[in-house]
Amino acid sequence: MKALRIAMTDLHTWGGLLISWLLFAVLWTGTVAVFEREVSHWMQPERQFARPAASQMENAEAALRYLRQERPKAPVWRIELPSQRIPSLVVSWPERPGEWQSRVIDARTGTALMGRDTEGGDHFADFHKNLHAGTVGIWLVALTGLMMLAASVSGVIIHKKIFKDFFTFRPRGNSQRSWLDGHNVSGVLLLPFHLMIAYTGLACYFAYYMPAALNTHFDGNADALRAQAVQSYRLPPAKAPAPAFAPIEPMFRHAERILGEGRIQLMLVNQPADANASVQFFRDVDDRVAYVADHANFRADNGALLGSQTSWNGYVAGYRALVGLHVAPFGGNVVRWLYLLAGIGGCVMVASGLVLFTVKRRPRYAKAGPAMAAFYAVAERLNVASVAGLLLASAAFLYANRLLPAELDGRATLEIGVFFATWLATLLHALARPVPAAWREQLYGAAFLCLALPLVDAVTAGDALRLSLAAGDRVPLGFDLTVGVIGVALATIARKVRL
Amino acid sequence: MAGKTARRQGAAHVTSRIAAALGGGYAATYAGTGALGVLVPLQPAEAVYLAASLCFLLYVPLVLYPFAARDGVRAWGPAVVVTVAGALLWWMGAAR
Numbered sequence: 405m406k407a408l409r410i411a412m413t414d415l416h417t418w419g420g421l422l423i424s425w426l427l428f429a430v431l432w433t434g435t436v437a438v439f440e441r442e443v444s445h446w447m448q449p450e451r452q453f454a455r456p457a458a459s460q461m462e463n464a465e466a467a468l469r470y471l472r473q474e475r476p477k478a479p480v481w482r483i484e485l486p487s488q489r490i491p492s493l494v495v496s497w498p499e500r501p502g503e504w505q506s507r508v509i510d511a512r513t514g515t516a517l518m519g520r521d522t523e524g525g526d527h528f529a530d531f532h533k534n535l536h537a538g539t540v541g542i543w544l545v546a547l548t549g550l551m552m553l554a555a556s557v558s559g560v561i562i563h564k565k566i567f568k569d570f571f572t573f574r575p576r577g578n579s580q581r582s583w584l585d586g587h588n589v590s591g592v593l594l595l596p597f598h599l600m601i602a603y604t605g606l607a608c609y610f611a612y613y614m615p616a617a618l619n620t621h622f623d624g625n626a627d628a629l630r631a632q633a634v635q636s637y638r639l640p641p642a643k644a645p646a647p648a649f650a651p652i653e654p655m656f657r658h659a660e661r662i663l664g665e666g667r668i669q670l671m672l673v674n675q676p677a678d679a680n681a682s683v684q685f686f687r688d689v690d691d692r693v694a695y696v697a698d699h700a701n702f703r704a705d706n707g708a709l710l711g712s713q714t715s716w717n718g719y720v721a722g723y724r725a726l727v728g729l730h731v732a733p734f735g736g737n738v739v740r741w742l743y744l745l746a747g748i749g750g751c752v753m754v755a756s757g758l759v760l761f762t763v764k765r766r767p768r769y770a771k772a773g774p775a776m777a778a779f780y781a782v783a784e785r786l787n788v789a790s791v792a793g794l795l796l797a798s799a800a801f802l803y804a805n806r807l808l809p810a811e812l813d814g815r816a817t818l819e820i821g822v823f824f825a826t827w828l829a830t831l832l833h834a835l836a837r838p839v840p841a842a843w844r845e846q847l848y849g850a851a852f853l854c855l856a857l858p859l860v861d862a863v864t865a866g867d868a869l870r871l872s873l874a875a876g877d878r879v880p881l882g883f884d885l886t887v888g889v890i891g892v893a894l895a896t897i898a899r900k901v902r903l
Numbered sequence: 904m905a906g907k908t909a910r911r912q913g914a915a916h917v918t919s920r921i922a923a924a925l926g927g928g929y930a931a932t933y934a935g936t937g938a939l940g941v942l943v944p945l946q947p948a949e950a951v952y953l954a955a956s957l958c959f960l961l962y963v964p965l966v967l968y969p970f971a972a973r974d975g976v977r978a979w980g981p982a983v984v985v986t987v988a989g990a991l992l993w994w995m996g997a998a999r
Contacts, residue, residue, distance in 0.1 A: 407971075408971055411971045412970065412971065414970060415967065415970040547925075550959075550962060550966065551966075553959075553963045553966075554963060554966040557967060558967060558970075603959055606959045607956060607959065611955075614932065614936055614955070614958055614959070616936035616937035616940060616954070616958075616993070617936050617939065617940025617941075617950060617951045617954035617955070618951050618955075620941055620997055621940065621948070621950060621951055622947065622948075629951055629952075632946075632947070632948035633948060633952070717948070717949060717952075718949075719945065719948070719950075719952040719953050720948070720949075720952055722952065722956055723953075723955055723956045
């Protein structure tokens, strides 16, 4: 057992170290992405204060009125009905293949609000999934997930007194001890979550990197696989223009009888300009773990039911439960906050592991040869940039959203550019400064940006804030306050922590 | 005393362990997933979703083992066995 523990120590220490600069970024952006919709909502203040109608039916009718008038030729219309989570009626359509546009509809007046061009929360979600680097990025993220699993299991193997140490945290003693305790506590207390989140994350994108069974049965075609799981009632194009659209109310009521009253959250209208246009109603997904949406489908010209799907194959549901556990569409704000806190716990585990490595080995590497000393110096600085620097860059992204002109061309890409440029700058800063100073300056910098964000928001988008509160939408204010609290936490860490 | 010997072994052994863990583990998991996909008596889509749900359970121990093995050569043992067995079962199952 001792030999195994020693062997696993090297894997845990070195495997953990080398992957953690990237793993922290994946964990942090994933944590933020739990609230990606709220981030997007905050980042488009122009769209925040449209009031939805009293009933979902009226909302659906208002959305359809707008789309029929403004975008009759679009290949598909997408209507997100207001929900507890995001109280906005949102319509969207592909302006060009792959390029979707969206508007918030004020159901009472019929006006459409167009927000400033931004990736919003998708920036964090996309970075989390693929580092904004396409398929190569997906593979790299998969590697971090695999290594997180390997590090977690090896960590348990090497932790001799895992039950005795369960609640041990000694912040005042020897610094190395405190860092080890912090690493252990955040790792062990949340161990089921860490194992679950890493495993389910890998499962989400199996088609990209573990397609063996998919290749056997579906020639590697993930769409063909999905078509087996999700019933499609889409009609082929009739190539004839659509006659009048049938009234939506009977369809809506019929869909509610199938899916549940008050449970319709999303509508799609396929090929609305074609005679074979169809309307799809989707049930919301916030009350089940398996990430599958029941749906009901109707002909658009006469409201006839084409078919519905309210039951799912057990193996499909089982797999989609893994996806659901990762993305957490269920449980509303309570679950989202739990995932946020657990995600932060994961970030603390990885960050404290990185710092522990350098703190523990500082005396050893001070006396080592030039190669090891150089490696160690770089490692220490990578720690600063990948932890504090990333947090600073995340805040800078939010600032770019408020400070870049709303009308600026290409501002969505520019915001992401600010994120990466800031992150690169923090790396250069970390390479130029002594390590403790680099930590302090970047942590205080991030803290300052977070604490000042509510003020910047009030100055640059104060009207929106006031109007959204008046309309009963507390998300923008909640976002400001949460970022402020994060700022307080960062300032406290900067003050108290000896790095 | 596997651990002490491992630390004194050279870069070649370490590299071999890493290759066995990541590369060998990948091949073994791939073959195992393929085998699972044809061996379970399920509909094609069901088999794929089941394989997708379970396959990474195979990869994790295959990453850990090479670092517990006595040397960089023995590190490849399980990866090779699982890859060959998996590939055989996959081939036999797909041929049916």
